[in-house]
Amino acid sequence: MHTTTRRSLVAGLIAASALSLGLAQAQSSAPAATSPTASPAAIGAPAQKLSIREIAERLETAGYRDILEIDYEHGGYEAKALDAQGQPVKLYVNAQTGAVERTRTRKHHD
Numbered sequence: 653m654h655t656t657t658r659r660s661l662v663a664g665l666i667a668a669s670a671l672s673l674g675l676a677q678a679q680s681s682a683p684a685a686t687s688p689t690a691s692p693a694a695i696g697a698p699a700q701k702l703s704i705r706e707i708a709e710r711l712e713t714a715g716y717r718d719i720l721e722i723d724y725e726h727g728g729y730e731a732k733a734l735d736a737q738g739q740p741v742k743l744y745v746n747a748q749t750g751a752v753e754r755t756r757t758r759k760h761h762d
Contacts, residue, residue, distance in 0.1 A: 699748040707731065710750035711743065732758065 702710075704722050707729050711719055716733040723730050729745040735755070744754040 701747045702729075702750050704729075707745055707747075707750055711745070711752070714752060716741075716743070728753070 701724075704724075707722055708719055708731075711731060711733060715736040716731075719731060719733040721730075721732045724747065728747045729743075731743040731745060733741060733743060735741045740758045742756045742758045743752050744756075745751065746753050
């Protein structure tokens with residue numbers, strides 16, 4: 653292969669790679685066509701599950717304290733904590749939003 657042909661081939665490959673990279677970046681940084689308030693489920697993407705740490709932070713913000721346990725079960729989180737009055741409760745928490753969907757008063761040894 654001639655040196656000039658090799659240089660042209662290498663230059664073409666570099667240009668093609670740069671073009672591909674530029675297109676990929678442009679596509680990934682393009683604004684979404686949906687409204688900013690649309691949930692991931694509403695636009696067809698699977699909703700992201702919050703981490704245990706994020707769930708604990710949301711429960712504390714909601715007034716729960718002494719969070720003893722947080723487990724992921726049946727598509728949601730279950731937590732044991734004390735409510736604002738100091739009563740032990742079991743909480744059923746939405747895994748995507750962190751919202752407490754149900755509470756159940758529990759015994760101290762539960």
